[in-house]
Amino acid sequence: MAGPTKAQIEARLAELEAENARLRGALEENATLRAAAPASGPAATVTVVPAPRHRGRAFLGILLIVIATLLAPVSTVAAFAAREASDTDAFVGTLAPLAQDPAVQALIVDEATDAIDQALDTDALVNELLSQVIDENSTPRLANASDLLGPLLADQARVAIRSALTTVVQSDAFATVWEEALRLTHKQLVAVMEADAEGAVSIDDTGVVSIQLAPIIAQLKPALVDAGFTLADSIPEVDASITVAEVPAIAKARLGYSVLTTTGNVLPWVALLLLIVGVVVHPRRPRAIIVAGTLLLVTGALLAGAIAIGGSVAAAMIATEVPTDATNAIYGQLTGETAAVMLAYVVLGAVLILAGIFAGGSSLGSGARGAGSSWLARGSGALDARGWRPEGVGLVLRRMGWLLWLWLAFVLALLAATLRPLNVWDVVFGTVVLGLAAAVFLVFRGPDEVVVVEDEVEVDVVGERADADFDEFEDEPQI
Template identity: 35%
Template sequence: MERENAELRDRLDPPRAATTGRRWRAVVSALLIVLGAVLAPVATVGAWAHGLLTDTDRFVGVFAPLADDPAVQRFVTAEAVGIIEREVDLPALTAALIDGIEDLGAPGTAVSAARALETPINLGLSGLVRSTVESVVASEAFSTGWREVLTLSHSQLNQTLRGEPGAALAIAPDGSLGLQLGPVIGTVQEALVAQGLGIAASIPAVDVVLPIAEDVSLTGAQAGYGAATVIGPWLPWIALALLAAGVIVARRRRRALMGAAIGLAIAMGVLLVGFAIAAQVVPAVTPLPADAATAILSAILSPLSQTSAAVFTVAVLLVIVGWGTGPAPLPTRLRAMTSAGADRLRTIGDRYGVGTGAFGAWIERFQRVIRIAVAAGAGAIVLLARPLTPGLVVGTLIGAVVALILLDLLRRPAR
């Protein structure tokens, strides 16, 4: 009786060592989940940056469409025309032409008429330059050339972060970011000369950097560039490993899974909010026209936002799945209704001679393995598919749910 009483007391009041062990498991699990959730946004940005640096197709896919964006075309046209007019003094050329006519001994009336037309001639030349630049920038040839240049000069982004000369983007010592217009002006100059505007040949090589973002401390980005290129592709796996370890260590793994999913959803939500704020603030602080700055920023942030939204969707779905498989009254009732409905359909099928027979018995025998395979396949699609989008995540979940429903209908439980 004393031994039995001691056993009962142990059951009601667990030993201190067991209680301490449970507490430490809970602490370690929570710490791992928090670290994984905090690292998730950094991993998302780091993996995207690494892919942009190493994948030429991705780099071109992000920046090539900017050549066809009307806002960017207007910006490039305005800047190119401004540089051409600054480097080629059209009024001085017109005045020199009229002076040459006068030096040739032309009648005074002719010289007076030419001087009266000096302003219209200048305006006509300016209009010709602008219209030519607009047609060149809006042409398919310019878009194709832009794509080819991006493909051939994929190393430009690396050169920017390394601070090398000749990069398309330049980082100043104060951390501001600028766009070099030299290559663009060179392309426009060749097109103008080809179209018969000979004065464009006098445009010298320009080294103009347009400030895009000031006081953004990109020197810090340069400092961490080397580390980012090395650990960037591993960061998502590290974050996933921390979250998975936190779930495995926990005693109540379903709750830990829901906690990890909630933490991941919060982290991705904060990242999405940050992108939304940047989309509103950055165009307002850059010297670029607001529509052009918005187009450039959208091209950069759109892939990141899609990936973050997809991960956020995964986290929310994991919370829903964790709740749906839990012991709460509502999900328990729903699972019972689903099982009863499947059993009723199997009974009706048997009544009319439509059954799965030995195949259904085989599915019943290996249903757990099949369920695990379906879940693993859905997880592999979400982890490995690129680009990851919310539509892909939701479609994968729907496909997995349909597969599990078919599995429940096809299996043949022993009566």
């Protein structure tokens, strides 16, 4: 079809200018009527009907968003605690790396050395050996010196035990022993909490739950002998443990375990649902998105700072019982995933703030949308030039804008399933991946198209601009 001629364009332009002049005149006449209304009596009164401000919807939306952002960190902690309490693989994955930490290795060596020393009763054992070797009648001088020689040999035995234990604990084989001990202890604890009649009970009458050192030392004995400490064959069965929890009332503990697992599985979805509903209900969705992003950013930053400070406080509180380095290592391993999620809240908050500004009606948002459309046009054009974008895909993606959120949700679920346990670098990596996923979708979608049809200009807008413009129109006084 041939395009319009120059004469037709000029005629159409003249018609538009005339229509514009007519509308301007109508507006001026309307303004004149408003100015003259007070002096012309009741018959000339102009009734102004204000449009509803949707204050109720705005208040409800903000309330839901605030509740959701307050529940978000609570749900994160609850979900982490529930997973650690009920999932043995997650528990082992969190604490198993501690076997490679030098401070934790030193703590284990100290505890195991003391346990072996008490089980052997090294001083009594050395005195017994000396009494069998030294004859008081034949070697009276040596017998008199045995009182000094005994403590020295006992100390040398303790040094040998510690040296051999250090060699074994710092070896790669110890990591396997440590992981098996953690797995066994957690399975026993879960069996107790879930009242599993077939599970081994790892809780005593006073409610003390502990990591048993007996299986660790039993597996370390052959390694000690291979390391040159032949006295390890004489180590009896050791009944020692590291206390990890105290459960004075098992019935209450089981109830708390049930509540924790249920809350941890449900609360994150409740927070997410409240956040989505709050944004949808609010009459100004861009504004609601900015509020949600700001609250998430502030909450995540504050809690991340609190977690960082908490490590120093915990180390100071138990410094007399556990070395500070070991406490920091254990605390960092236990809170590392939660701190990473708080950082993710900060990143998500910043993204939501930018998205709200981008979708809003401000000049900054308009400029950003213009620049974005330009870049999208270049990317889409490059795909079309190479034949990498099937015909009609862009139109479908523009018409079905919700596919973007479905696509991002799929990528996020995939990242959450593969990046475990979560750390700070995983958050950075996930942010980059989500950004690239969104960019790929938008490039295939392409910019909004402007279609000129004879007397009309139809703009295909995908997003919430139509709703925002309609809300702005409703706020204007209606005559």
